[in-house]
Amino acid sequence: MNYSIDELREGALKALENISANDALANWRSQYLGRRGALGKLFGTIGRLPQAQRAGFGQQVNALQQELDAAYAQREQLIQSQLLARDLEEGEIDISLPARPQGRGGLHPSTRTHREFQTIWADMGFQVYHSRDVEADEFNFTLLNLPPHHPARDMQDTFYTTNSNVLLRTHTSPGQIRAMREFGAGGTKPIRVILPGMCYRQEQVTARSEIQFTQVEGLAIGRNIRMSDLKGTIAEFARRMYKPKAKVRFRASYFPFTEPSMEVDVECFLCGGAGCRVCKYTGWLEIAGSGMVHPTVLRNGGYDPSVWSGFAFGMGPERITMLKHGIQDIRYFWGNDLRFLQQF
Numbered sequence: 175m176n177y178s179i180d181e182l183r184e185g186a187l188k189a190l191e192n193i194s195a196n197d198a199l200a201n202w203r204s205q206y207l208g209r210r211g212a213l214g215k216l217f218g219t220i221g222r223l224p225q226a227q228r229a230g231f232g233q234q235v236n237a238l239q240q241e242l243d244a245a246y247a248q249r250e251q252l253i254q255s256q257l258l259a260r261d262l263e264e265g266e267i268d269i270s271l272p273a274r275p276q277g278r279g280g281l282h283p284s285t286r287t288h289r290e291f292q293t294i295w296a297d298m299g300f301q302v303y304h305s306r307d308v309e310a311d312e313f314n315f316t317l318l319n320l321p322p323h324h325p326a327r328d329m330q331d332t333f334y335t336t337n338s339n340v341l342l343r344t345h346t347s348p349g350q351i352r353a354m355r356e357f358g359a360g361g362t363k364p365i366r367v368i369l370p371g372m373c374y375r376q377e378q379v380t381a382r383s384e385i386q387f388t389q390v391e392g393l394a395i396g397r398n399i400r401m402s403d404l405k406g407t408i409a410e411f412a413r414r415m416y417k418p419k420a421k422v423r424f425r426a427s428y429f430p431f432t433e434p435s436m437e438v439d440v441e442c443f444l445c446g447g448a449g450c451r452v453c454k455y456t457g458w459l460e461i462a463g464s465g466m467v468h469p470t471v472l473r474n475g476g477y478d479p480s481v482w483s484g485f486a487f488g489m490g491p492e493r494i495t496m497l498k499h500g501i502q503d504i505r506y507f508w509g510n511d512l513r514f515l516q517q518f
């Protein structure tokens with residue numbers, strides 16, 4: 175039996191030495207090490223040996239298997255390096271060619287602004303809630319106190335689906351109702367959320383208006399929330415977002431879902447309030463619509479307006495991004511032109 179093991183080893187190693195191609199190497203492997211290979215057969219004979227010889231013989235076959243495994247691995251490596259060397263020599267790989275540039279991805283300018291917004295609002299205790307882009311007419315309008323005849327419902331301003339009760343949200347405000355119903359626990363718990371996301375309006379696309387754009391909605395509901403909380407919160411946001419001493423001003427306005435309503439301006443961060451082309455020489459930039467949540471809207475969210483109150487705001491990050499980077503045309507945002515995107 176020893177004779178047969180030695181003979182097998184010698185034959186196998188000799189055969190291996192002459193191999194210089196991958197397919198021949200694979201054949202060798204199945205011939206010797208494969209399940210039906212020579213070594214396998216040898217293992218099969220163990221059972222037929224006298225008891226006393228079995229252990230010793232088994233050890234020898236095991237040792238041979240390890241030896242052949244190692245020899246195989248070594249040969250395989252040798253063949254690979256020979257093949258590579260040959261490729262290099264024959265010029266199949268031209269190492270003098272310039273490398274293909276590895277394009278590095280970057281964040282969309284709008285994503286950057288959103289992340290900045292979210293970080294600031296999160297630091298101020300607001301949770302981020304992603305509401306849906308496809309909305310029910312009821313949530314987008316009715317529950318927000320926009321009556322049936324309101325012009326914003328016009329087919330010309332809203333993208334309706336084939337189901338006329340289902341539309342692409344025209345603002346992030348419907349998320350207010352969803353957030354109140356989802357987190358308010360039937361009008362028993364306070365809420366502080368921001369609702370960022372894409373909005374859609376059927377408009378003529380120009381350098382200043384797109385059919386899609388993003389908004390960041392904010393909502394705080396609690397007991398004893400007052401107008402002064404809204405003003406203080408927005409002023410703090412402006413200081414964190416624009417500059418530590420940013421001044422804000424509030425102008426009375428009208429939105430159906432807030433009462434009273436205000437528009438918020440921040441001191442122009444390009445000219446510092448002195449007046450420039452960007453702020454149209456007023457020294458101010460409009461950053462938000464806002465107000466105290468209308469009692470009807472509170473009720474639609476499940477809250478009793480005689481106990482609970484709240485404030486809401488809506489901001490348009492694209493305008494801020496445009497001002498910050500001097501982007502002249504809003505159409506660049508969703509045009510997916512790499513020449514634009516790669517600048518950020």
Ligand code: DAH
Pocket residue numbers: 344345346347391392429431432462463464465486487488489
């Ligand atoms: N939804 C308004 C719009 O799209 C923006 C807005 C104004 C949101 C006032 C608010 C708010 O939450 O209080 O123009």
